Amino acid sequence: MESFIITQEQESRYDRHNLIDWWEQPKLKAAKVLIAGAGALGNEVLKNLALIGVGNITVIDFDTVSITNLTRSVLFREKDIGLAKVEVARQQILEINPEISVQAIHGDLEFDLGIGEVKEHDLIIGCLDSVNARWAINQLAYCAGIPWVNGGMGIAEGEVSFFDPNTEAACYECSISDQMWQRRNQRYSCQGLKRNIPESTMPTTATIASIVGAMQVQQALLYLHGKTGLLQPGEKIFLGLNPWMAFKVQIQRQEECMAHDLTIQPTISINYQPSLRVQEVLQNLEKSGYLNPTLWLRNEIIGRMKCLSCGYEEHVNKPLRQYPESELACPNCKLEERDFEVFSNVTLSESSQDLLFQDLYLPNNEILHCDTSQGQIAIQFCQ
Ligand SMILES: [Zn+2]
Ligand SMILES: [Zn+2]
Numbered sequence: 001m002e003s004f005i006i007t008q009e010q011e012s013r014y015d016r017h018n019l020i021d022w023w024e025q026p027k028l029k030a031a032k033v034l035i036a037g038a039g040a041l042g043n044e045v046l047k048n049l050a051l052i053g054v055g056n057i058t059v060i061d062f063d064t065v066s067i068t069n070l071t072r073s074v075l076f077r078e079k080d081i082g083l084a085k086v087e088v089a090r091q092q093i094l095e096i097n098p099e100i101s102v103q104a105i106h107g108d109l110e111f112d113l114g115i116g117e118v119k120e121h122d123l124i125i126g127c128l129d130s131v132n133a134r135w136a137i138n139q140l141a142y143c144a145g146i147p148w149v150n151g152g153m154g155i156a157e158g159e160v161s162f163f164d165p166n167t168e169a170a171c172y173e174c175s176i177s178d179q180m181w182q183r184r185n186q187r188y189s190c191q192g193l194k195r196n197i198p199e200s201t202m203p204t205t206a207t208i209a210s211i212v213g214a215m216q217v218q219q220a221l222l223y224l225h226g227k228t229g230l231l232q233p234g235e236k237i238f239l240g241l242n243p244w245m246a247f248k249v250q251i252q253r254q255e256e257c258m259a260h261d262l263t264i265q266p267t268i269s270i271n272y273q274p275s276l277r278v279q280e281v282l283q284n285l286e287k288s289g290y291l292n293p294t295l296w297l298r299n300e301i302i303g304r305m306k307c308l309s310c311g312y313e314e315h316v317n318k319p320l321r322q323y324p325e326s327e328l329a330c331p332n333c334k335l336e337e338r339d340f341e342v343f344s345n346v347t348l349s350e351s352s353q354d355l356l357f358q359d360l361y362l363p364n365n366e367i368l369h370c371d372t373s374q375g376q377i378a379i380q381f382c383q
Contacts, residue, residue, distance in 0.1 A: 013099070014053060024225060029055040029099075031224045034121040034146075036109050036137045037061055038085040040204065041127035041151050043073040044213025050093035050100060052221065057093070058121065060105040060113060061085045072206035107363075110136040111299060111319055115143045115264060116365035116380050123223055124148035125216050129202065131176060131184045138172035141165060142262040143298075143367075147223065147233070148172075151216045155203050158212035161236035161251065162219055165263055169234030170251040173259040192300065192342075193325040208241065215239075266367050266380035274358035278346050281357075286348070290372035293348070295379070297360060297368065300344045309336040316340065317359040357381075 014025045031054050035042055038061035049057055065073075065080045065088055075092040076085070086104035094102055105112060110133075118124070118140050126137045126148055134150060141148040147164040150172060163171045176184075189195055215230065215237070222229035231237060237248045270281060278295065285293045300320040306313045312332035316323065320342055328337045346352045346360070362368075367380045 013097075017053075022225060022227070025053060027224060028053050028221075031123070032056040032058070032121040033220060033224075034118060034124045035059040035127060036124060037127035037129070037133070038089045039063070039069070039127060039129060040072040040206070040209040041153065041213050041216070042085075043075045043089065044209050045125050045127050045151075045216055046089050046093050047074050047096065048214060048217040049220075050096040052217070053097060053100065054220075054224075055099075056101050056103075058103040058105065058117075059086050059089055060107060060109050061089075062106065062108045062112075068201075072204065072209045074206075108322070109133065109140070111322055111361065112363045113140060114363040114366035114381070115140065115298075116266070116367050116382070117363070118144035118146055119367075120365075121146055123220055125220055126150045127213070127216070130200070131180045132187060134172055135176065135184065138163065138259055139262065142171060142259045143264050145263045149216045149219045149223075149231075151212045153204055153208045153212045155205065156208060156241040158208050158215075158239045158241075159236055160212060160215045160219060160231065160239075162223075162231040162233055164233035165260070167233040168253065169232070170253040171234075171257060171259045174234075174254040174257045175236075175251045188321060189325045191325075192320045193323050193328065194321055195325050211239065211241075264367050264369065264378050267377045269380040269382050272357060272362070272366075272381035272383045274356065276357050278355045278357060278360065279348060279353060282346070282348050285370070285372065290370070290374050290377060292371075292373045294371040295346045295368055296370065297344050297346075298366075299361070300342050301359070301361060303341045303343055305338045305340040307333060307336050307338045309333050312338075314338075315359075317361065319361055 017023045017025055033049060033054055035045055038059050063085050065076045065083055065085055067081055069076050075089045080088045084106040086106050090102045090104040124141050124146055126134060128134050142165045145165045150161045152159045187195055187197060219230045234251050235248055236251055237246060239246050282293045302316045302318055302320050302323055305316050307330035310333035312330055330336050330338050346355060362381055364383050367378055370377050370379050
């Protein structure tokens with residue numbers, strides 16, 4: 001007996017998208033989007049990007065899942081408590097859409113994200129909850145020349161803004177008020193060390209996270225299609241849910257804002273090796289005709305710490321702003337707060353003889369300025 005199989009025309013995952021006349025799924029598949037933060041907003045943004053089929057996603061966050069995240073983080077479950085947010089999020093969105101690729105970076109965006117790494121993306125979406133973290137991603141975005149979408153939320157209000165270093169429009173830093181700077185600076189001691197301040201806990205809910213996250217992704221979607229829609233560069237939209245209202249404002253460009261001059265294009269690249277002496281690279285630069293090189297770091301580094309009481313000495317080699325103020329006391333005599341040296345550049349001087357690249361705490365794929373007698377160059381440290 002003959003059997004017949006009735007085949008319907010095969011439906012594909014993106015069929016409903018393809019009914020939209022301006023939609024270009026291949027563009028989204030090719031897109032590379034960096035998500036800073038995997039909290040409530042990050043969860044919503046990642047979920048939407050995966051559903052939509054954005055092909056290449058990088059997510060960075062230093063935090064682990066806690067029970068309080070479970071009221072508004074669609075990707076986290078009770079069994080995930082204690083695990084790195086980025087790793088759980090990565091696995092969950094791959095389950096939502098196995099056709100995409102996801103890179104998870106469990107780290108601090110201020111110290112663990114190289115400019116070269118950021119440059120590999122088309123767009124950044126900031127899902128952050130502090131002025132400091134937004135300031136840091138704005139710096140990275142402007143160094144790399146990559147636009148970014150910022151989101152923020154309260155209990156029944158939210159905001160989304162859009163910044164593009166390739167325009168003359170205002171950036172996030174332009175919008176930081178004196179009061180916000182003060183709040184940000186409270187995180188550091190007068191010497192610049194990290195203060196142990198408990199993370200602020202903000203009241204918020206899943207509904208506002210969904211709305212703000214969806215608006216961020218809508219902005220991203222339009223941008224990736226080369227469309228302007230929701231927001232122009234330097235614009236911010238405010239949302240109120242109780243009572244319902246929404247309005248847009250143009251953020252004012254501050255002439256003295258330094259972020260707009262940060263954009264850096266690598267002129268040479270060097271193979272990064274943690275065990276390589278920094279001096280060796282500087283000497284090679286001289287051999288290539290770049291005389292008197294001064295390599296500038298993006299983050300100041302604590303070199304040596306010394307106790308003036310007992311003489312105990314230690315090579316710390318950690319970013320200044322990552323070193324806890326509470327660890328300044330001498331571990332040997334416990335009497336004194338230690339003295340320390342800070343450096344923000346390396347030259348061919350005696351004092352930096354033994355410095356290795358690992359002591360500079362460079363993130364993967366970092367790009368740094370280097371002043372030479374022949375002018376300024378920018379070095380990309382490829383891994
Ligand atoms: Zn600015
Ligand atoms: Zn001591």
